[in-house]
Amino acid sequence: MRPAHIILSVLAAASGLLFIHACNTRTQAREPDKSPEAALLAVDSTAIPNDKYGEAVRYGQELMYRTAYYIGPNGVNGRYLGNKMNCTNCHQNGGTKPYSFNLMLSHEQYPQYRAREGKVLTMAERVNNCVMRPHNGKPLPLDSKEMVAFLAYFRWINSFVPKDKPHRGGKNLEIVLPDTAANPLRGEALYAQHCAQCHGKNGEGLLLADQQGYAYPPLWGPYGYQPGSSMHRIIKQAQWLKANMPYDKASWNKPFLTDAEALDIAAFVNDDKIHPRPDPENFDYPHIEEKALDYDRGPFIDTFSADMHKYGPYPPIVEYWKTKGLKYSY
Ligand code: HEC
Ligand code: HEC
Numbered sequence: 001m002r003p004a005h006i007i008l009s010v011l012a013a014a015s016g017l018l019f020i021h022a023c024n025t026r027t028q029a030r031e032p033d034k035s036p037e038a039a040l041l042a043v044d045s046t047a048i049p050n051d052k053y054g055e056a057v058r059y060g061q062e063l064m065y066r067t068a069y070y071i072g073p074n075g076v077n078g079r080y081l082g083n084k085m086n087c088t089n090c091h092q093n094g095g096t097k098p099y100s101f102n103l104m105l106s107h108e109q110y111p112q113y114r115a116r117e118g119k120v121l122t123m124a125e126r127v128n129n130c131v132m133r134p135h136n137g138k139p140l141p142l143d144s145k146e147m148v149a150f151l152a153y154f155r156w157i158n159s160f161v162p163k164d165k166p167h168r169g170g171k172n173l174e175i176v177l178p179d180t181a182a183n184p185l186r187g188e189a190l191y192a193q194h195c196a197q198c199h200g201k202n203g204e205g206l207l208l209a210d211q212q213g214y215a216y217p218p219l220w221g222p223y224g225y226q227p228g229s230s231m232h233r234i235i236k237q238a239q240w241l242k243a244n245m246p247y248d249k250a251s252w253n254k255p256f257l258t259d260a261e262a263l264d265i266a267a268f269v270n271d272d273k274i275h276p277r278p279d280p281e282n283f284d285y286p287h288i289e290e291k292a293l294d295y296d297r298g299p300f301i302d303t304f305s306a307d308m309h310k311y312g313p314y315p316p317i318v319e320y321w322k323t324k325g326l327k328y329s330y
Helices: 002-014 052-065 067-071 123-132 145-158 184-194 234-244 259-269 306-311 315-323
Strands: 112-114 119-121 214-216
Touching: 052 067, 052 145, 119 123, 123 145, 184 259, 234 259
Parallel strands: none
Antiparallel strands: 112 119
């Protein structure tokens, strides 16, 4: 996938979708603009500086695309991940693809209070969350060459975020929350039709010939992401699927799945009754009034069931939280 991605970014750069490459000193988070004139986020991968900082950035970029090769279960530079997924499998184009859990704004938004952990996290600690949950691994030492490289890379991609004009692609596409629950059975049929040819009938994915990563990453099973991952939340996954899957058919400006289909498929993929995943004990959301609405483990601050939190219908939960004056998120 990698060379194609880089060519795409370069093409995007060449076609004028992005320009401004500037040093970044802002402290305030900037909201992406929804107007059609807003610049779509993108980077110019050929512009990494040829100095020591650039070396770190380049290694960070490598780590995004070939995470398993460097720090996977048989990693050449350390063994941290519990599976062979690469960061770019979810943060596509190394975290620079618009609406694909884009990471271009992250550098300027940390340290940040995180409800899942109930404390302020640094960017490095946030990177380790993904190392531990979707990658089912153990945390990188905060001063390791690898962590420094990730952070250098995130600073560098952040420098392409337009400073003085609106931009978009940094957040996820929105999903309209329906009045009915997401339905794993409908999702199963849609999965067979639109996803199984790449990700496999049993969600097992397909390893590359050199076994150093996946041509098609797994969606569940022992090598998939943990239930504590945001990808395990149905609304969150549906937002991502809408812009990005099926890989060969969807794009953010021309989604392939309807919102309801994306929710049904995410419900099927994340149905823990039929799909096992690695599941170490964890203690998420120490403050129950800060739980994401689609997080499926109790106790809850409201009276809705775990199943309803997981599959919906979500609007009554939103209403309840609003009436109680609680701040909700999903
Ligand atoms: C299975 C999918 C998956 C994989 C693999 C993955 N992530 Fe993530 N990551 C996510 C999701 C989902 C979020 C939350 C996005 C959101 O809330 O919109 C996230 C969030 C993040 C954030 C926080 C972004 C912000 O601005 O708050 C960072 C940083 C990050 N990931 C880095 C990484 C790195 C580095 C790797 C590889 C070591 C990685 N991720 C692998 C799914 C994944
Ligand atoms: C043509 C092949 C193809 C099809 C069809 C396809 N995918 Fe993917 N999928 C990919 C590839 C390739 C990636 C990794 C993307 C990358 O590295 O840039 C991916 C990544 C993912 C990921 C994030 C990584 C992970 O394993 O958790 C999820 C979730 C996902 N796909 C779900 C789906 C769903 C659901 C469908 C059906 C609606 C689907 N995909 C259809 C090829 C495909």
